[in-house]
Amino acid sequence: xxxxxxxxxxxxxxxxxxxxxxxxxxxxxxxxxxxxxxxxxxxxxxxxxxxxxxxxxxxxxxxxxxxxxxxxxxxxxxxxxxxxxxxxxxxxxxxxxxxxxxxxxxxxxxxxxxxxxxxxxxxxxxxxxxxxxxxxxxxxxxxxxxxxxxxxxxxxxxxxxxxxxxxxxxxxxxxxxxxxxxxxx
Amino acid sequence: xxxxxxxxxxxxxxxxxxxxxxxxxxxxxxxxxxxxxxxxxxxxxxxxxxxxxxxxxxxxxxxxxxxxxxxxxxxxxxxxxxxxxxxxxxxxxxxxxxxxxx
Numbered sequence: 001x002x003x004x005x006x007x008x009x010x011x012x013x014x015x016x017x018x019x020x021x022x023x024x025x026x027x028x029x030x031x032x033x034x035x036x037x038x039x040x041x042x043x044x045x046x047x048x049x050x051x052x053x054x055x056x057x058x059x060x061x062x063x064x065x066x067x068x069x070x071x072x073x074x075x076x077x078x079x080x081x082x083x084x085x086x087x088x089x090x091x092x093x094x095x096x097x098x099x100x101x102x103x104x105x106x107x108x109x110x111x112x113x114x115x116x117x118x119x120x121x122x123x124x125x126x127x128x129x130x131x132x133x134x135x136x137x138x139x140x141x142x143x144x145x146x147x148x149x150x151x152x153x154x155x156x157x158x159x160x161x162x163x164x165x166x167x168x169x170x171x172x173x174x175x176x177x178x179x180x181x182x183x184x185x
Numbered sequence: 186x187x188x189x190x191x192x193x194x195x196x197x198x199x200x201x202x203x204x205x206x207x208x209x210x211x212x213x214x215x216x217x218x219x220x221x222x223x224x225x226x227x228x229x230x231x232x233x234x235x236x237x238x239x240x241x242x243x244x245x246x247x248x249x250x251x252x253x254x255x256x257x258x259x260x261x262x263x264x265x266x267x268x269x270x271x272x273x274x275x276x277x278x279x280x281x282x283x284x285x286x287x
Contacts, residue, residue, distance in 0.1 A: 019218060023211040028203075035203035044204045052214040053221060112189045118201025125198050144195045179186045179194075 004068040011059065023052050029069060030076045036141050037080040038087075039126060051079045070152075077138060077156040084134035099123055099182070107183050124182065131178035136171035143168050 004025070010018045030051050034044045054075050062071055099107070103120040125145075129137045135157055142148040142156065154164045207213075236243075 016218065016222070017215065020211040020215045023214045027206045027210060031206055032203040035201075036198075041204040045207065045210065048206065048210070049214055049217055053217050056218045056221065112187065112193065116193060116197040118197050118199075121194050121197030122201045124194060145199050147199075176186055176191065179191070183186065 005064060008059065008062065008068070019052075019056060022055075026069060026072050027052075029073065033073060033076045033146075034080055036145060037084055037137070039122065043083075047079055047083055051076045054079065070155075073152075074156050077142070081134055081138050081157065084137060088134055099127060107179075124179070128175055128178040128182055131181075132171055132174055136167060136174065139164060139167050140171040140175060144172075 004022070007018050007021055011022070027048065030048050031044060034047045034051070038044050038047060051072075055072055058075065062068065100120060100123055102117065103123045106114055106116045106120060107124060129140070132140065138157060139153055142153045143150075148156075150161045150164050150168075153159075153168075154161050157164070159167070
């Protein structure tokens with residue numbers, strides 16, 4: 001099985017079908033990233049397709065200095081950011097979704113050790129993060145949930161490391177305040 | 186909400202399993218890429234590239250305009266209608282370069 005570099009060389013020389021192999025290799029990563037910003041499975045699939053088409057269009061710009069998966073991740077995060085910006089405008093026109101029982105119980109519980117499943121946590125964060133700007137949401141998701149470094153975040157959103165650190169601090173404060181508002185609902 | 190609870194929230198969110206791609210996802214992407222390849226070249230080109238492509242037509246149009254202008258000038262001269270250069274010479278001779286002129 002050839003590595004990404006060989007595959008990319010073949011694709012650049014006209015072997016379009018080999019791009020399907022690139023998709024198969026990296027689709028899990030792309031879906032995992034997009035799922036952090038969009039919970040509707042069909043929309044995630046559409047966004048993933050949009051991401052890979054962008055990757056295809058930009059293949060000529062990939063110089064191989066960074067690993068290919070980092071480059072794809074960067075394109076994926078930018079696609080997610082564009083999506084969040086569009087959704088932000090739409091969300092202003094519709095009401096807030098309801099939280100599930102598990103999520104509400106956990107939010108109202110004083111016991112810090114009470115269990116919380118991934119689905120409920122994602123519901124809570126989805127709702128609270130609506131108070132954040134799309135870029136703040138990306139920054140906090142990458143730092144706190146995905147555990148990415150400041151360098152990776154700054155490369156993904158196109159800001160300096162200092163700007164990312166400042167943004168993380170502010171976004172975290174905003175998120176905490178949004179969560180406190182949810183507790184009081 | 187305290188830090189410990191917030192940390193727990195992030196950890197739980199991390200554990201949520203992502204949507205899995207459909208079986209024919211890669212094939213779907215390939216179809217989209219092929220459609221992309223079939224889109225007219227002009228849509229994917231920059232304004233400069235498009236200008237380059239139009240260059241032969243623009244050059245022909247410019248040459249036709251010059252020829253048309255020369256032909257019109259020649260025809261007017263033959264017909265005895267004073268042209269612009271005659272007018273300028275006349276003004277120079279009669280007024281501008283006279284001792285009392287500018």
